[in-house]
């Protein structure tokens with residue numbers, strides 16, 4: 369493990385991008401503090417760091433979305449003076465963001481060609497382009513003629529990545545691209561990246577998953593509190609533990625729940641004859657204090673069942689919960705009243721309210737339970753906010769800050785805090801640690817574990833096998849709308865889960 373040491377390297381010839389002493393401040397927040405680093409041509413360079421470390425801010429600057437407060441960027445040894453998105457895309461630098469930017473009422477193929485800027489005097493062979501686009505899409509399993517608005521989250525993400533590659537990107541920046549991808553999709557993406565790398569394309573790759581960094585990256589740089597904290601030019605020589613230590617500046621004890629066997633207990637939740645679009649479940653019981661994992665390929669039913677229980681996916685059937693039996697909730701309000709809380713994996717759509725403060729967001733959903741006879745208990749509210757702001761380690765000067773000034777992972781923490789604060793009987797969390805750094809991930813799993821100790825039943829919908837292994841007592845693997853296999857005890861392993869999901 370070495371701190372970036374470029375002395376003695378023939379850097380001028382090697383570096384496609386050089387970041388020199390870049391600083392970025394947002395009022396009192398110093399997001400980047402004099403960061404200097406080099407990205408070598410034709411490499412895959414990992415950018416690592418905890419939530420709020422400054423990764424997205426830095427790549428925002430490199431791609432022309434943000435202006436630095438000071439410092440400069442050199443490409444091919446030449447300093448770039450004015451950088452905006454168009455100028456950087458023309459120079460071949462593309463950013464694929466955490467939230468895909470896709471135009472819904474255009475086809476997939478048209479979206480792919482969005483990045484092609486016809487140059488003045490030059491001309492674009494649209495026919496060839498269209499044929500190329502169709503060929504590229506065919507290889508990715510996306511129907512080029514389909515309206516982009518109809519594509520699912522995974523296809524949209526793939527489309528965005530393909531767009532940058534298709535547009536002749538020389539430097540392609542991927543800000544957490546793999547979060548919504550299956551293992552198979554990830555393999556396709558990585559193969560694609562390797563192929564382009566061999567042709568000389570350079571990548572900057574942001575991820576919170578060690579296994580991905582170790583698999584795909586040649587070099588890494590680590591940001592901590594806006595500073596360049598270290599890095600390595602030889603990722604192949606690192607272990608996962610060393611990588612974690614590089615990111616956190618300390619070792620980390622990985623959380624592992626002492627798995628419980630709930631067989632024979634009187635269930636807290638009983639589901640019967642749940643039938644809906646792509647969903648058909650005869651019976652499923654959940655014990656009090658049980659953590660139940662739902663997993664499967666997209667569309668296999670894991671997410672659909674979770675959403676049906678919260679009144680978000682149309683389905684018939686009965687639920688027995690808290691001593692009462694009735695039809696599945698018709699909407700989230702009814703589900704909430706029955707004591708069910710739900711964290712969506714789509715934090716843009718049903719997530720945090722951006723302009724509101726962190727504190728108000730955390731208090732939002734739990735408001736009804738703490739308002740007695742029409743007025744709100746402010747003291748209780750303040751203590752709930754303080755508790756979850758602290759427990760989740762939200763990185764902001766105070767809970768009064770607006771959520772949309774937070775980094776992606778910190779917004780996710782606020783959403784999770786809000787759901788946990790509602791005191792549910794049944795907690796449903798969809799990809800609870802997606803986008804959350806490796807240190808906080810352990811805290812989140814620990815908080816869910818502690819909640820289950822109080823008797824709350826928990827459903828974790830996840831494609832993160834490591835997360836299921838660490839947190840779940842039992843895992844249901846979904847296929848074609850039904851549960852095809854249920855794993856318990858020692859059978860809950862990464863290998864076993866992967867095999868079952870892909871089978």
Ligand SMILES: Nc1ncnc2c1ncn2[C@@H]1O[C@H](COP(=O)(O)OP(=O)(O)OP(=O)(O)O)[C@@H](O)[C@H]1O
Nearest residue numbers: 394399419420421422423424425773774775776777
């Ligand atoms: N528009 C803004 N206004 C105020 N502060 C901001 C703004 N954008 C980012 N920040 C702050 O800058 C810091 C760095 O945020 P950034 O999004 O770069 O983190 P990150 O490393 O990408 O984290 P994550 O892993 O959570 O995505 C954070 O403290 C964040 O709150």
Ligand SMILES: [Mg+2]
Nearest residue numbers: 423424775776
């Ligand atoms: Mg980010």
